[in-house]
Amino acid sequence: MTTPSETRVNLSQIMSTTEANLLGNIHGGVLMKAVDSTAGVVANRYAGGPAVTAALDEMTFLTPVRVGDILHTSAQLNWAGRSSMEVGVRVEVDRWDAITERTHVASAYLVFVALDEQGRTKPVPGLDLETAEERRRFREAQIRREHRLSRRAAIEASREVGAVGTAGAPGTAGGGA
Numbered sequence: 001m002t003t004p005s006e007t008r009v010n011l012s013q014i015m016s017t018t019e020a021n022l023l024g025n026i027h028g029g030v031l032m033k034a035v036d037s038t039a040g041v042v043a044n045r046y047a048g049g050p051a052v053t054a055a056l057d058e059m060t061f062l063t064p065v066r067v068g069d070i071l072h073t074s075a076q077l078n079w080a081g082r083s084s085m086e087v088g089v090r091v092e093v094d095r096w097d098a099i100t101e102r103t104h105v106a107s108a109y110l111v112f113v114a115l116d117e118q119g120r121t122k123p124v125p126g127l128d129l130e131t132a133e134e135r136r137r138f139r140e141a142q143i144r145r146e147h148r149l150s151r152r153a154a155i156e157a158s159r160e161v162g163a164v165g166t167a168g169a170p171g172t173a174g175g176g177a
């Protein structure tokens with residue numbers, strides 16, 4: 001069995017002018033792509049084949065990244081279910097013009113789902129939790145999963161209610177005049 005620390009992937013890249021916005025800072029979308037790519041490497045390796053991004057939790061950008069800065073993304077598996085996995089990613093920068101401590105730019109949690117050759121969901125191996133930190137991350141990932149699934153179920157239920165309304169039931173928002 002694999003431990004979360006064995007799944008860890010670190011990637012670094014220099015930010016270029018083609019990735020800048022009108023203010024000269026790096027686009028949020030560029031940072032999100034780096035997050036998704038790094039997390040994807042973790043998920044594909046762990047699943048032993050392709051895994052697709054199913055969800056990306058809310059992501060806050062704490063400080064601007066500038067052209068020339070060295071962007072570091074580090075990712076590791078927090079949780080594994082039947083076919084889905086949660087990957088945590090931390091984004092940091094080294095400034096191009098000073099030797100200072102790394103600056104924390106953002107953190108994100110992503111859900112990936114492993115697929116087989118036919119595009120069907122595929123089971124992933126169980127995760128071996130060794131340290132107290134790994135067990136804490138696993139527990140917290142479980143809480144986030146419950147929130148994601150219950151939010152999705154609540155939205156689906158509300159759409160069903162809304163669909164009845166738009167069908168024209170009297171006394172509903174979608175009902176006749």
Ligand SMILES: CC(=O)SCCNC(=O)CCNC(=O)[C@H](O)C(C)(C)COP(=O)(O)OP(=O)(O)OC[C@H]1O[C@@H](n2cnc3c(N)ncnc32)[C@H](O)[C@@H]1OP(=O)(O)O
Pocket residue numbers: 040051052053054055080081082083084085111113121145148149152
């Ligand atoms: C590599 C890339 O760039 S991918 C590009 C962007 N991503 C995509 O195109 C993916 C598009 N989405 C899909 O193909 C589908 O929605 C899938 C494959 C992700 C999920 O399909 P579903 O029919 O929902 O599958 P299913 O209901 O069996 O769920 C599979 C697993 O994903 C989990 N899951 C699905 N959606 C979510 C979600 N929004 N949040 C958390 N978990 C989720 C389920 O709980 C289940 O977990 P488990 O097997 O560990 O118990």
